[in-house]
Each structure stands twice: as C-alpha cells, then as structure tokens.
Amino acid sequence: MLADGSFAQPVKAIGSLVTKDMSPVEAFRSIALSCLVQLQRNEAGAIFEKNPEYVHQARVAIRRLRSAFNLFSPVLAPAFVEDFSPRWRELARGLGSARDWDVFLTETLAPLEEAFPDEDDLVVLRAKGEASKDEAQISVGTTLTQKAYSQLLLTFSAALFSVKRATIDDSKKLSGLxxxxxxxxxxxxxxxxxxxxxxxxxxxxxxxxxxxxxxxxxxxxxxxxxxxxxxxxxxxxxxxxxxxxxxxxxxxxxxxxxxxxxxxxxxxxxxxxxxxxxxxxxxxxxxxxxxxxxxxxxxxxxxxx
The missing domain is CATH 1.20.120 (Four Helix Bundle (Hemerythrin (Met), subunit A))
Structure with missing residues (x-):
C-alpha cells in the first residue's frame, strides 16, 4: 500500500537474473527469490482490491515457482521438494477459482452479451457469475491472511537460503554441471x-x-x-x-x-x-x-x- 492509501500497480514476473557463472542451485535460488518478490508485491492488492490482475499475477508467481521446482529437481534435495512443492500447489488452488470466474465473465460471457443483448439467460448467468466471483475473491483474502500462508513464506525462505545448504543434494551428479x-x-x-x-x-x-x-x-x-x-x-x-x-x-x-x-x-x-x-x-x-x-x-x- 502506498502512502496515500492506494495500492501499487500489479507486478508482473521479474526477469530472470541468472548468469552463466552460477551453479544450477544458485540459479534456482535466484529464480525462487524473484517469484517470492512478485507474489508479495501483489499480495495486498489481491487481498483488498477488486482488480483481478493482482490475483492473476500472484498466481503467475506461484506457477513460476512450481515450474522451477520441477525444472531444477535433479539438483534439489528430495526432502526439500517433498516438503514445499505440495504446499505451493495447495496455495495455487486456493487462488485459482477467482481467476477462473474473472476470465469467464470477461472473455466468454461479455462477448455473448454484446452479440445477444436481449438474451434473458445471459442476465441470469451474469448475476450468478458476479456473485460467485465475489465469493472467490473473499476466499483469496482469507487464504492470504491465514497463519499457514505466513508460515509457508518464512519456512520456505529459511530453507532456501539455509547455511546448511538444505536445497542441495550433493550426491546427485547433475549438481556439478x-x-x-x-x-x-x-x-x-x-x-x-x-x-x-x-x-x-x-x-x-x-x-x-x-x-x-x-x-x-x-x-x-x-x-x-x-x-x-x-x-x-x-x-x-x-x-x-x-x-x-x-x-x-x-x-x-x-x-x-x-x-x-x-x-x-x-x-x-x-x-x-x-x-x-x-x-x-x-x-x-x-x-x-x-x-x-x-x-x-x-x-x-x-x-x-
């Protein structure tokens, strides 16, 4: 939130900051951190604003992070992946419904309403769709204000940058590439x-x-x-x-x-x-x-x- 009480614009994915001299695990850490930054910069807007782009960009951040888990899995400790990957997947599901309703209302229903403005059935769908979208938006706010979400951010960040190298499995051959x-x-x-x-x-x-x-x-x-x-x-x-x-x-x-x-x-x-x-x-x-x-x-x- 800005000083005047408004929210910053939704934040899109941050460009990759990997360099050729990084190890694969260092690259994963850099990518994961950029995903966390994007997620948290859209967090307040997703909770308090009606603009669906905040939720969309928060979901993009989580999707990118989950994709990074899968991509870098050969050099990540199995315990690290098994612990955090399902938790990020569950969070993504918690945000999915709001985005689905927004896309339905703007991309599918709106063109139908324009083409058939006198269709009573579309009026019913619009009213029920908007109500369902509002319910889903409230659910997003609940998800992102729960203790479990804050704990996920903290524990994941701690594991990601642990001095004990918790993200690395040194026994895997690909970690030396x-x-x-x-x-x-x-x-x-x-x-x-x-x-x-x-x-x-x-x-x-x-x-x-x-x-x-x-x-x-x-x-x-x-x-x-x-x-x-x-x-x-x-x-x-x-x-x-x-x-x-x-x-x-x-x-x-x-x-x-x-x-x-x-x-x-x-x-x-x-x-x-x-x-x-x-x-x-x-x-x-x-x-x-x-x-x-x-x-x-x-x-x-x-x-x-």
Whole structure:
C-alpha cells in the first residue's frame, strides 16, 4: 500500500537474473527469490482490491515457482521438494477459482452479451457469475491472511537460503554441471515432451490439449529462466511461436472451464443451445489456428543447440 492509501500497480514476473557463472542451485535460488518478490508485491492488492490482475499475477508467481521446482529437481534435495512443492500447489488452488470466474465473465460471457443483448439467460448467468466471483475473491483474502500462508513464506525462505545448504543434494551428479550444460539438458527434456505430444496433435480432444498446454507452459517457463545464458538471435523467433501456442492453448482451456462454470450456474442445469454453440464454434476456430501454429513451431530450430 502506498502512502496515500492506494495500492501499487500489479507486478508482473521479474526477469530472470541468472548468469552463466552460477551453479544450477544458485540459479534456482535466484529464480525462487524473484517469484517470492512478485507474489508479495501483489499480495495486498489481491487481498483488498477488486482488480483481478493482482490475483492473476500472484498466481503467475506461484506457477513460476512450481515450474522451477520441477525444472531444477535433479539438483534439489528430495526432502526439500517433498516438503514445499505440495504446499505451493495447495496455495495455487486456493487462488485459482477467482481467476477462473474473472476470465469467464470477461472473455466468454461479455462477448455473448454484446452479440445477444436481449438474451434473458445471459442476465441470469451474469448475476450468478458476479456473485460467485465475489465469493472467490473473499476466499483469496482469507487464504492470504491465514497463519499457514505466513508460515509457508518464512519456512520456505529459511530453507532456501539455509547455511546448511538444505536445497542441495550433493550426491546427485547433475549438481556439478555448469549452468549452461544443465540448461541444455533440461530444455531438451522439455522440448522432447512437447514434440511427443505435438506428434499426436491429431487427437486434439480436451484431455490432450490440457497435456499439451502444461508441456508448453513448462517449456516456456524454462526458456524464460534461462534466457540470459541462451543465444539471443534464435531465441526470439522460438519464443514468439511458443507464446502464440501457449496463448491459443490457454484460450482453449478457458472454453472448457467456461462450460464447467456455466454448468454450475445455469438454472436448468445445462447451458442453452445458443451458449453451447458459441463455445463449440469458438473452440473449433481456435483448434484450427493451433494446428497451423504447431506446424510452424516444429520447423523452428531449438535455440539452445
């Protein structure tokens, strides 16, 4: 909160501060710290403000941290991962509902209202959706003011920078790699996972799209983390395509989420044919655009080679 009682603007992800002379564990510490900073800078706004961007950026911070856990797991002590990874996952779930309702109201329902302003069913969905969003926002405030949240921040920070090197498992071979070699190995594993799923993109059902979205998100976060030590010339084209694909997959996931949320709200237990048709039509357009972008993506050379 600022001196005049207002809140600073929502804080987006802080750029990676890793350098080539860091060890993999030092890089993890730097990335984890930047995630904590982003989370805490959005904390007050997420609790007290109605602007949904605070909650969104708090969730981004937690997602990035969880991705870092997974990416750097070969050089982290198993006890450290087993203790904290589930706790951050649970916190992320506590913030998820508010963001889902906001996206539904702004990205799905608003265009429908503009196209069909006299549709009574949409009026009902708007009223119930806004009420559900308000309830979810209150839940966010409760989650971020609980003792468990403060304890998580304190204990995680203490373990992260413990002089006893609690985050390190010295018995693992990868802990002795240079950061560049470690990055290449981990990025290649992420890319191989994406390639395997892309080769089966003809399936393109909701379950497969979800797996594809998670794989692309992990690859994108890994690239973001390692950007300072990667060749910049090839990185831009690769990242641009990756971002486009992730955006398309995210919007497709929003359609699936919208159908689920509408099912909860609709007075008849299911959406009218108008709404079902709108979502189905938009989904097909997005799938077509995704297929074209995937074809372009597989032709781009990996920038870390």
């Amino acid at each position: 240079s950061l560049r070699k470690f990055a290449r190995r981990r990025l290649q594993k992420r890319a191989a996972m994406v390639d395997g799923l892309v080769s089966e993109h003809g399936k393109m059902n909701a379950e497969h799209r979800h797996e594809l979205r998670i794989a692309f998100k992990k690859l994108r976060y890994a690239l973001d983390f390692f950007t300072p030590i990667l060749p910049p010339k090839r990185l831009t084209v690769y990242q641009n395509s990756l971002t486009t694909i992730q955006d398309l997959l995210g919007t497709l996931n929003d359609q699936t989420t919208a159908s689920r949320l509408i099912g909860k709200l609709h007075p008849k237990g299911e959406p009218e044919s108008l709404i079902r048709g709108w979502i189905a039509g938009r989904t097909q357009l997005l799938i077509k655009a995704l297929s074209s972008e995937l074809s372009r993506f597989v032709a781009i050379r990996n920038p870390w080679h």
